[in-house]
Amino acid sequence: MKKYFLIPIIITLLFAVSCDDQLERFPVDSLVEETAYQSVSDLEAGLRGAINSINRGGGTASLIAFNSIFTDNTRIGGNNGGQQLNLLNQILNSQTGDQGTWADRYNAINNFNRVLAGAAAITPGASETSAYNEVLAQCYAFRAYLHHDVLTYYSEDLLNGSALGVHYQNTVSTSDFPARATVAENLTEIDNDLTLAASLMPSSSTDKNFATQDFITFLRARVALYSGDYTTAISNANSLISSYSLANQAQYTAMFNGDTDTTEVIFKFDNVQGNNSNIAFNWIFTGTGGNFIEMSTELFGLFTTGDVRRTVNVDPASDPGANPPLLTIGKYPAGADTNYINDYKAMRLSEIYLIRAEAHARKAAPDFAAASADVNAVRTARFGSPQTTAAYTSLNEAITGIKAERRLELCYEGFRFVDLKRYRNILNQGIERDASDCAGGIPCSLPVSSEKFTFPIPQAEINANPNMTQNSGY
Template identity: 30%
Template sequence: MMKKIRYSIITLSTIIMLYNTGCQKQLDIKPHDTVESDQALKTSKDVQGVLIGAYTAAGLRNLYGGRLQATTDFLADDGDFSYFGTFSEYTELNDKKITINNAFVEGVWDDGYNAIGVCNTVLANLNLVDEANKKRVEGEAKFLRGMTYFDLARAFGRAWNDTNGSPATNLAVPLVLTPTTTIPGIQKVKRNTVAEIYAQAIADLTTAETNLEVGKSVYASSSAASAVLARIYLTQEKFDLAEAEATKIIDAGDFTLVKNFTEEFQKPAQATHVFNSTEDIFAIQISNQSGFNALNEVYASSDFSGRGETYINQQHLDRYEPGDDRANEFTDDPFTTKFNNTFGNVITIRLAEIYLIRAEARVRKATPNLIGAAADINMVRNRAKLGNTTAVTKDALFAAVKKERRVELPFEGFRLGDLKRYTESTHSIDGDGNPVQTFQWNSPKLIFPIPKRERDANPNLTQNEGYQ
């Protein structure tokens, strides 16, 4: 956790630099290994400024700036794409042979706890926030913290449905809810269980859902919190709750699917910023002056500022039915064009996913709503210029949902969670795309290792099975 603490200290130092209205000569500045909160944060404006910093932290390239999504998709991939790049980190993930020094995995951990640390600083200073903004500030910080904890738990811990132990015994990541502001204050924390991390994520997101407004915003909203809660409940197989959360978003009517699928992603390049579409529930805001779209880096061709190293295989292209507009997201090379805009926002939650969450929940709940599930599937299919699903039975509709997720949401960071929820297998491939080794959904090789540097700094962090 050493780097997390370093980031926390840097954050507080930055607060002093940005918000201290007084001036000091350079010779008057004394070195410190501690920053008192009453020096760094004095007003409501100060705390709200740190909250903006929490969004920046969440949007860093190794977290929701794209690498969290890419690293998990590379690990789950079964040959839909091939990577011929120079990043050994992606090669390790694609081969299911992650080392404990993998810099991208380490980056997910570091940036995740950096974001959590900034949120903790905001929440520890809510007493400074004026009453008009206090609930909103709390809600936004808890949204970011809850979403991050959920995703870290899925990446570094066993799946909720993993029968090798249980959520109450399987370890995820450390639960840290208070800011660390001094070097002596560094805690040698242990990993908490999957159940404990999920419970905290649900508590945070429930508060966010209550405190924030429903509807569109470039910041966290009640609708965004409902969406992540729907993801969690779907993962926990609490299908009635997942359906209810998805329905809150859909019935509010604040979001609509864009008319043409390509409009959601192939937005024209702009000099500064691309605004959210009618479909975007939450997105990391990227511009040419801030942020970094790591999905553009790894997936786009060199013609659109990408590295041009991730080729889409015929296996994936064959998943699209004739006439499916989503098949137009690929070039002849072939690359996906979803992330061609260098400064396009990284969309983390969009309405099409919510329809598919509700469809799956309606199919899998104790008393299925098959007509409703089909209607939700058709919303997504019809936008892709396809006819209604022909599935009518529970099994057929479940298969239809799974297929739609693979053609609607590829390369957006969903595959690893889906694979584990569906208890499916994956495999590594050779340079020609041929299967090499099969990995069952609950293989320890489909879980990130705890980074070596973190364990060197904190021996209380136990390692995941299969890693040293």
């Protein structure tokens, strides 16, 4: 990580320095944890800076863009002037590997590590113990969250514990030369961090803009599903489903159109002006109007009348009957904030239902009826009336149905590419775009065997670190 950590380290530490004792500080080039963090209040400021760094420089918004544009959920827009053509053409950037995800995630990880290192030198007072423990718990929880992101995009096979994973950065690093651990070793480290977080998280920590016990339970369910531990995925999903309710149609609309309802939200990034929080700019000119990327005609055709997801995901100014159709992505509208500042709902109960559905279908003794019931629960909530989803009769049929429902429910939330990667070996399918969505030379397909289902390790990292192994095909 040699080339990536220096700038974020300085930014995070400066964030934690208060003005009233600035003259007592060492010069900036001497700023270290022992001097940057001198109180629990300083640690809390550093934590806020570390959480903000998750979305700084692209971060989560870039992954949302990638998952929609690289796959079959979008097509070139009527106002495109060259924007995002590399992603539409499924070209990965080997220099940044891709979307800058490697650097963004490890930079953020190191920021949390800085707070943890600073906390080691502080002894909280009796009245500060709960706040101190919460800072530690937050750092461990987000460190696990970020490492799972990196593992998901840079490991070739999350179901193979012996496959190459990523380096688990659990100490402050500015100049080391780490090697990649295995997937199994990464999963153990993630579990260790979540266990630490759970042991330290105060019961009073319930703010959905931060990690909570439910955040930890949710992440355990997602990690377990992706890595093939279906019993654990179901157990954690059960816990959340017993405590939350799916949003009804009005609540679902308010959740996205105004950021005013959090009925089914377990965790969200509370985006504010100046924090690179404009998600809609991935597809539209939010300042002047117009689309350079639009919803694919195929995806639009899958939203049926009565499904509230159609009215939320398709901007009301769209004109499906135009030639070509005008299909503006409306999930992150100006209505939530006049400057398109939308909260990103990173963990929602509907995903948990679909996690449990998939785990039921993929476990050693499949329960296809339970899988179908969970998919039907989501559909019933979105249509506002009882729906009927036929029971699946095979793994292929179940995954086909769950994949289709995840596409509708989680579109433009950063899941489509990950799902296509996870399901390709079951369904023997890569990326297939409808012919109407690949006009103008845009490729209509990506083979199931393509190396592009795994991100390349950035070339700068390979050049700088003799211990770093590149993924196959690059």
